[in-house]
Amino acid sequence: MASMATYFIKTPSPSPSFPKKFNTHFSPALTLSIPLGSKPRTRQRLRISNALIEPDGGKLVELFVEESKKGEKKREAASLPRVKLSRIDLQWVHVISEGWSSPLRGFMRESEFLQTLHFNSLRLDDGSVVNMSVPIVLAIDDAQKRLIGESTRVALVDSDNNLIAILKDIEIYKHHKEERIARTWGTTAPGLPYVDQAITNAGNWLIGGDLEVIEPIKYHDGLDRFRLSPAELREEFTRRNADAVFAFQLRNPVHNGHALLMTDTRRRLLEMGYKNPILLLHPLGGYTKADDVPLSWRMKQHEKVLEDGVLDPETTVVSIFPSPMHYAGPTEVQWHAKARINAGANFYIVGRDPAGMGHPIENRDLYDADHGKKVLSMAPGLERLNILPFKVAAYDKSQGKMAFFDPSRQQDFLFISGTKMRTLARNKENPPEGFMCPNGWKVLVDYYDSLVPADNSKVPEAVPV
Amino acid sequence: MASMATYFIKTPSPSPSFPKKFNTHFSPALTLSIPLGSKPRTRQRLRISNALIEPDGGKLVELFVEESKKGEKKREAASLPRVKLSRIDLQWVHVISEGWSSPLRGFMRESEFLQTLHFNSLRLDDGSVVNMSVPIVLAIDDAQKRLIGESTRVALVDSDNNLIAILKDIEIYKHHKEERIARTWGTTAPGLPYVDQAITNAGNWLIGGDLEVIEPIKYHDGLDRFRLSPAELREEFTRRNADAVFAFQLRNPVHNGHALLMTDTRRRLLEMGYKNPILLLHPLGGYTKADDVPLSWRMKQHEKVLEDGVLDPETTVVSIFPSPMHYAGPTEVQWHAKARINAGANFYIVGRDPAGMGHPIENRDLYDADHGKKVLSMAPGLERLNILPFKVAAYDKSQGKMAFFDPSRQQDFLFISGTKMRTLARNKENPPEGFMCPNGWKVLVDYYDSLVPADNSKVPEAVPV
Numbered sequence: 001m002a003s004m005a006t007y008f009i010k011t012p013s014p015s016p017s018f019p020k021k022f023n024t025h026f027s028p029a030l031t032l033s034i035p036l037g038s039k040p041r042t043r044q045r046l047r048i049s050n051a052l053i054e055p056d057g058g059k060l061v062e063l064f065v066e067e068s069k070k071g072e073k074k075r076e077a078a079s080l081p082r083v084k085l086s087r088i089d090l091q092w093v094h095v096i097s098e099g100w101s102s103p104l105r106g107f108m109r110e111s112e113f114l115q116t117l118h119f120n121s122l123r124l125d126d127g128s129v130v131n132m133s134v135p136i137v138l139a140i141d142d143a144q145k146r147l148i149g150e151s152t153r154v155a156l157v158d159s160d161n162n163l164i165a166i167l168k169d170i171e172i173y174k175h176h177k178e179e180r181i182a183r184t185w186g187t188t189a190p191g192l193p194y195v196d197q198a199i200t201n202a203g204n205w206l207i208g209g210d211l212e213v214i215e216p217i218k219y220h221d222g223l224d225r226f227r228l229s230p231a232e233l234r235e236e237f238t239r240r241n242a243d244a245v246f247a248f249q250l251r252n253p254v255h256n257g258h259a260l261l262m263t264d265t266r267r268r269l270l271e272m273g274y275k276n277p278i279l280l281l282h283p284l285g286g287y288t289k290a291d292d293v294p295l296s297w298r299m300k301q302h303e304k305v306l307e308d309g310v311l312d313p314e315t316t317v318v319s320i321f322p323s324p325m326h327y328a329g330p331t332e333v334q335w336h337a338k339a340r341i342n343a344g345a346n347f348y349i350v351g352r353d354p355a356g357m358g359h360p361i362e363n364r365d366l367y368d369a370d371h372g373k374k375v376l377s378m379a380p381g382l383e384r385l386n387i388l389p390f391k392v393a394a395y396d397k398s399q400g401k402m403a404f405f406d407p408s409r410q411q412d413f414l415f416i417s418g419t420k421m422r423t424l425a426r427n428k429e430n431p432p433e434g435f436m437c438p439n440g441w442k443v444l445v446d447y448y449d450s451l452v453p454a455d456n457s458k459v460p461e462a463v464p465v
Numbered sequence: 466m467a468s469m470a471t472y473f474i475k476t477p478s479p480s481p482s483f484p485k486k487f488n489t490h491f492s493p494a495l496t497l498s499i500p501l502g503s504k505p506r507t508r509q510r511l512r513i514s515n516a517l518i519e520p521d522g523g524k525l526v527e528l529f530v531e532e533s534k535k536g537e538k539k540r541e542a543a544s545l546p547r548v549k550l551s552r553i554d555l556q557w558v559h560v561i562s563e564g565w566s567s568p569l570r571g572f573m574r575e576s577e578f579l580q581t582l583h584f585n586s587l588r589l590d591d592g593s594v595v596n597m598s599v600p601i602v603l604a605i606d607d608a609q610k611r612l613i614g615e616s617t618r619v620a621l622v623d624s625d626n627n628l629i630a631i632l633k634d635i636e637i638y639k640h641h642k643e644e645r646i647a648r649t650w651g652t653t654a655p656g657l658p659y660v661d662q663a664i665t666n667a668g669n670w671l672i673g674g675d676l677e678v679i680e681p682i683k684y685h686d687g688l689d690r691f692r693l694s695p696a697e698l699r700e701e702f703t704r705r706n707a708d709a710v711f712a713f714q715l716r717n718p719v720h721n722g723h724a725l726l727m728t729d730t731r732r733r734l735l736e737m738g739y740k741n742p743i744l745l746l747h748p749l750g751g752y753t754k755a756d757d758v759p760l761s762w763r764m765k766q767h768e769k770v771l772e773d774g775v776l777d778p779e780t781t782v783v784s785i786f787p788s789p790m791h792y793a794g795p796t797e798v799q800w801h802a803k804a805r806i807n808a809g810a811n812f813y814i815v816g817r818d819p820a821g822m823g824h825p826i827e828n829r830d831l832y833d834a835d836h837g838k839k840v841l842s843m844a845p846g847l848e849r850l851n852i853l854p855f856k857v858a859a860y861d862k863s864q865g866k867m868a869f870f871d872p873s874r875q876q877d878f879l880f881i882s883g884t885k886m887r888t889l890a891r892n893k894e895n896p897p898e899g900f901m902c903p904n905g906w907k908v909l910v911d912y913y914d915s916l917v918p919a920d921n922s923k924v925p926e927a928v929p930v
Contacts, residue, residue, distance in 0.1 A: 111843065117651075118598075118795065118840050120583050129845070133583075174833060179651035186582075186644035188653045330583065368639060375583050378576065380594070380845065 052234055052245065052344040053384060056130040057103025060230055060342060063165075063211045064097060070214060077155040077163050077214075081148045083140055083207065085156050085164060088198045091286040092136055093156065093165055094217035094322045098229040100339040103130060107138040109208030110173040117183040120334055121380040131381030133334035134326055135184065138167075139175050141203030148172070154207070163214055170209035175202065185328050186367070191360030193289035194326045217322070223299060227285065228319040230343040236317055237278055237344050244269050244277040246347035246388065247340040249354070251284045251292055251325060253301045253444055255436040257393025257402040259310045265349060265388060266315060279316045280345055284336075286324035289357075293447060295320070301443040308437035329356045329367035330375035337376055337385055347386045350376055401434035422448065517699055517710065517809040518849060521595040522568025525695055525807060528630075528676045529562060535679060542620040542628050542679075546613045548605055548672065550621050550629060553663045556751040557601055558621065558630055559682035559787045563694040565804040568595060572603040574673030575638040582648040585799060586845040596846030598799035599791055600649065603632075604640050606668030613637070619672070628679055635674035640667065650793050651832070656825030658754035659791045682787070688764060692750065693784040695808040701782055702809050707743040709734050711812035711853065712805040714819070716749045716757055716790060718766045718909055720901040722858025722867040724775045730814060730853060731780060744781045745810055749801075751789035754822075760785070762912040769904035794821045794832035795840035802841060802850055812851045815841055866899035887913065 055061075065073050085093065096104055103124065108116065113135055115122050120133040138156075140148070148154055153168040181195055182188050190196075218224045228236065237245050246265055250258065262279055269277035283302060285295050293301075299320075306313050323339065326332045332355035337348045354372040356365055373389040376382065395414040396403035405413055416431060424431050426448045431441065520526075530538050550558065561569055568589065573581065578600055580587050585598040603621075605613070613619055618633040646660055647653050655661075683689045693701065702710050711730055715723070727744050734742035748767065750760050758766075764785075771778050788804065791797045797820035802813045819837040821830055838854040841847065860879040861868035870878055881896060889896050890909040901909075 111839065114795075114836060114840055115843055118585050119843070119845055121845070123843060123845070127848075176651075176833060178654075179832075182647035182651045182653060186641075186647045188647060189643075330579075367644075368641060371579065374576065375579055378580055378584070378588060380584055380586070380588070383592075 052237055052242070053341055053346040055099065055102045055230070055342045056338065056381065057124060059102070060234070061099040061102040061105055062097070062229075062231060063099075063105060063213050064216060065212050065214055073166060073212060073214060074163060077166055080153055080155040080166065081144075081151050082155045082157050082161075083138070083144055083148075083167070084161075085138075085158055086198070087159075088287050088324050089138055089156075090158060090164065090217060091322055091324045092138070093211065093213060095286075095339075096136060096211055097165070097213040097217065098231070098322070100230060100321075100323065100342055101132070101136055102230075102342045104132070104136060106167060106211040107208045108136055108206070109171040110206075112208065113137060113173070113206065117180065119380065120331065129381045131334050131338040131379055133331045133338070133379070134328065135180060137175075137206045137208070139199075139202035140172070140205050140207050142205070144203065145172055145205050148207075153209070156211075164217070165211050165213040167207065167209040167211055170207055172205050172207050175204050175206045177202075177204075184326065184331055186331070187359070189359065189361045192327065193357075194287070194324070194328075197287060198324075221296065223285070223296065223320060226299065226318065226320045227322055228317075233280065233317065233319060234344040240278055240317075241276055242278040242344075244274040244347060245280055245345040246277060246349060247280040247282055247337075247343070247345035248349045249282055249284065249321065249336045249340070251288055251298070253293060253298060253436070253440065254281075254305045254310070255402065255440075256310065256434060259305065260393055260402055260404070261349065261351075261390050262311060262316075265347070265390075269347070277315070277347075279311070280340065280343065281311065281316055281318045282321045282340065282343075283318075284325055285320035285322050288325045289327065292325075293444070297443060297447040301440045304439035304443055305437055308439050310437045310440075325355070327355060327357045327366075329353065330371045331355075333372045333376050334379045334382065337379075337382055337387070341382075341385055346384070347388055348376075349388045349390060351390055352392050395432050395435055397432075400432070517702055517707070518806055518811040520564065520567045520695070520807045521803065521846065522589060524567070525699070526564040526567040526570055527562070527694075527696060528564075528570060528678050529681060530677050530679055538631060538677060538679060539628060542631055545618055545620040545631065546609075546616050547620050547622050547626075548603070548609055548613075548632070549626075550603075550623055551663070552624075553752050553789045554603055554621075555623055555629065555682060556787055556789045557603070558676065558678060560751075560804075561601060561676055562630070562678040562682065563696070563787070565695060565786075565788065565807055566597070566601055567695075567807045569597070569601060571632060571676040572673045573601055573671070574636040575671075577673065578602060578638070578671065582645065584845065585796065594846045596799050596803040596844055598796045598803070598844070599793065600645060602640075602671045602673070604664075604667035605637070605670050605672050607670070609668060610637055610670050613672075618674070621676075629682070630676050630678040632672065632674040632676055635672055637670050637672050640669050640671045642667075642669075649791065649796055651796070652824070654825045654827070657792065658822075659752070659789065659793075662752060663789075686761065688750070688761065688785060691764065691783065691785045692787055693782075698745065698782065698784060699809040702743055702745075705743055705782075706741055707809075709739040709742040709812060710745055710810040711742060711814060712745040712747055712802075712808070712810035713814050714747055714749065714786065714801045714805070716753055716763070718758060718763060718901070718905065719746075719770045719775070720867065720905075721775065721899060724770065725858060725867050725869070726814065726816075726855050727776060727781075730812070730855075734812070742780070742812075744776070745805065745808065746776065746781055746783045747786045747805065747808075748783075749790055750785035750787050753790045754792065757790075758909070758912060762908060766905045766908040769908055770902055773902035773904050775902050775905075790820070792820060792822045792831075794818065795836045796820075798837045798841050799844045799847065802844075802847055802852070806847075806850055811849070812853055813841075814853045814855060816855055817857050860897050860900055862897075865897070 095101055112122055116132050116135050121129050122132045123129055152170060153166055154170060155163055156165045156167055158164055177199055178188060185192055248262055266277050283298055302318055305311055333350060340348055350373045353367060353369040356367045359366045377387045391404040393402050394405045395416055396412055397414055398412040416435060425444045428445050560566055577587055581597050581600050586594050587597045588594050617635060618631055619635060620628055621630045621632055623629055642664055643653060650657055713727055731742050748763050767783055770776055805813055815838045818830060818832060818834040821832045824831045842852050856869040858867050859870045860881055861877055862879055863877040881900060891913040893910050
């Protein structure tokens with residue numbers, strides 16, 4: 001991964017050297033339309049300034065204990081009841097502690113949990129509203145609850161009993177799992193990945209409170225330097241004199257359809273008068289389901305996309321978004337957007353069926369493919385964010401490249417499904433030229449190659465395109 | 466029912482003669498506390514004035530066709546595709562047409578449906594937010610959709626093909642039933658009454674649009690004169706010089722615990738400086754589940770409660786709320802409150818587990834008993850409404866009357882469950898004196914008497930207290 005660092009920005013003091021832009025697969029004359037800002041939004045006006053968008057609640061929350069107080073906090077924690085964090089719990093501590101969920105200051109108490117489930121938003125003390133669509137909660141079981149007893153604070157530890165944080169002014173309330181699942185996913189069908197992983201077997205209580213985090217969360221997987229916090233990203237955007245930041249959330253390999261979109265978005269922002277729009281290419285780094293391409297492989301693939309010049313490193317910041325994935329469609333896309341406001345993004349690109357997946361037990365998609373962008377465009381607390389919906393990209397045989405789908409010449413387009421892509425990569429075949437940059441494709445081939453078991457019998461399910 | 470008219474207000478020009486207040490079962494020195502206004506609400510201040518609270522959206526919606534245009538509309542409707550309304554659909558036309566759901570002007574289009582499901586609120590063109598928690602939608606099936614074809618309007622007819630309304634500027638979109646149910650009820654368990662009645666077998670499409678209603682909806686059941694519209698209720702409150710209107714939603718017989726609460730609320734409002742608080746006793750009149758006491762019997766029971774002087778007719782308006790019942794707990798209680806704002810109520814009394822019921826397949830309540838009032842107190846668009854939560858009332862053996870439960874002397878209290886009440890009424894036994902006024906109780910006994918089948922084998926399920 002050493003070479004990656006030259007293309008990705010580094011932390012704590014980013015000073016990357018980026019290669020000059022290469023020729024890309026895209027025609028410079030391409031004028032496909034994104035309905036950019038075409039939808040009037042109430043209480044919103046595009047203002048061009050170099051000041052980044054304000055975090056939710058007006059101030060970016062960071063919940064780390066000051067260096068001078070660490071000793072004291074560690075001593076205090078030693079005497080507190082302990083709650084052991086799962087890997088996903090730890091990812092949420094990461095998310096909360098860096099302010100992705102500003103103005104949250106810890107795991108949700110019941111009033112926040114209920115507002116999230118029912119309203120996808122929180123009302124603050126000053127009467128203003130911020131978006132909050134996904135419950136960020138910590139479950140404990142009966143035994144842990146008994147252990148906590150009357151204590152008003154607990155120590156949160158990782159699986160090796162290392163102290164992670166103190167949770168203070170705690171509130172313990174019932175974990176109504178069925179209701180949580182139904183209101184978050186719009187279904188209670190068995191087989192929802194996050195539910196299976198983090199809810200079904202979790203405790204029957206939730207514990208909310210304010211976090212005091214001892215050390216920034218690190219994973220020691222060689223990728224920590226790409227995990228920039230919202231504050232670090234804001235610093236980087238400011239350093240680059242960004243006057244617009246457009247975020248692209250992804251949990252899949254980047255193909256040229258994605259790249260087309262990002263390039264075209266930048267072109268449109270320049271047309272609108274922005275001088276220096278910066279792309280935040282922001283792969284999700286927390287829990288993903290077993291058949292998604294793992295983060296480490298995705299990061300290798302993204303690296304190649306920049307190396308091959310498909311995206312311009314001068315105007316692109318690649319960083320890892322530490323959140324776990326819910327696969328909760330229109331509910332989750334709000335979280336994905338809201339968190340990027342906190343990182344300084346004022347434009348958010350949303351595609352078809354964001355955060356969607358197949359229905360776990362019926363032969364259909366879980367969500368209406370249009371609901372994500374519709375819900376996002378109407379969501380309370382996201383009025384300040386410019387939502388950029390985009391059309392479906394497909395392989396245009398007449399041009400030999402990825403292009404936005406044009407229904408008037410349907411016969412020219414080839415949809416390369418996840419299944420198709422997987423089959424190709426597994427068989428070490430190439431997709432049509434122009435679908436993905438060759439070195440990026442090679443990473444995928446290598447990934448699937450690494451998976452094929454000895455008896456050649458089972459390969460994980462499709463990679464969504 | 467003739468005598469009832471003397472105790473209930475009449476329409477169109479109410480001029481009731483009320484009996485003077487009788488002695489009640491309540492001690493005048495009773496000082497049980499309701500946390501009236503004790504919870505600070507953001508952006509809300511109690512202002513005492515004789516102007517009624519504004520309807521949502523600023524103007525009460527009424528959707529009736531002017532007399533002079535009826536002929537023209539009827540001729541137009543004759544040429545339109547027809548959609549037949551179920552009984553529940555007709556109740557919703559009633560609700561929408563009179564402005565209970567202001568500012569809705571018809572069945573929801575998709576953007577309203579999605580905002581309702583995800584945010585329990587609608588954002589208006591001016592950026593303001595109104596509460597809207599329950600989808601008010603009209604389902605059609607594939608055949609009806611084909612029949613409508615490219616038409617931009619349809620005629621809505623009742624089961625006898627009588628023209629009810631025209632729905633114009635229609636939008637047809639998918640009826641995602643599972644998601645609707647999950648997000649509205651927080652469960653998809655089989656056996657939810659409204660779901661079984663109105664969703665499971667309904668069509669796979671929803672049709673939204675603006676309503677033009679030919680005639681006010683009437684049911685010809687002897688109770689139409691008690692179905693006052695929001696405009697008529699506002700007129701009545703104004704006529705009575707109400708400076709506060711407190712609404713009590715109910716779908717059950719009134720026992721003395723309820724009455725205690727209403728009486729005590731009025732006392733508190735007077736203490737707060739209001740000169741003439743009026744109670745809107747507002748039984749739900751639309752669809753209810755089979756084991757609820759039917760509307761006609763409830764109205765008889767309410768009549769006796771006023772006749773017996775348990776509530777003061779001088780300061781009480783009894784009217785029927787035409788909405789169907791969802792039994793959707795914290796989601797539905799918002800609808801119940803919001804609709805009463807439109808009718809002029811600025812105080813809303815909310816009890817334990819409002820609009821709740823038992824879980825259809827698990828041995829527990831469907832909702833956390835406290836969630837209704839918590840969710841209501843935080844709901845977007847209800848900031849102007851004063852929420853009055855109340856404690857559980859039970860029979861206090863030490864005083865021989867209903868009183869607010871005091872956990873410090875638990876042994877003094879008798880909880881009379883729905884099952885217990887039913888058993889007593891069915892066996893023509895009396896509850897403890899002071900539980901319900903004797904003539905009200907007799908109505909219940911008569912109701913259950915009317916149900917006992919010849920072979921004495923089956924009686925419908927419990928009446929919730």
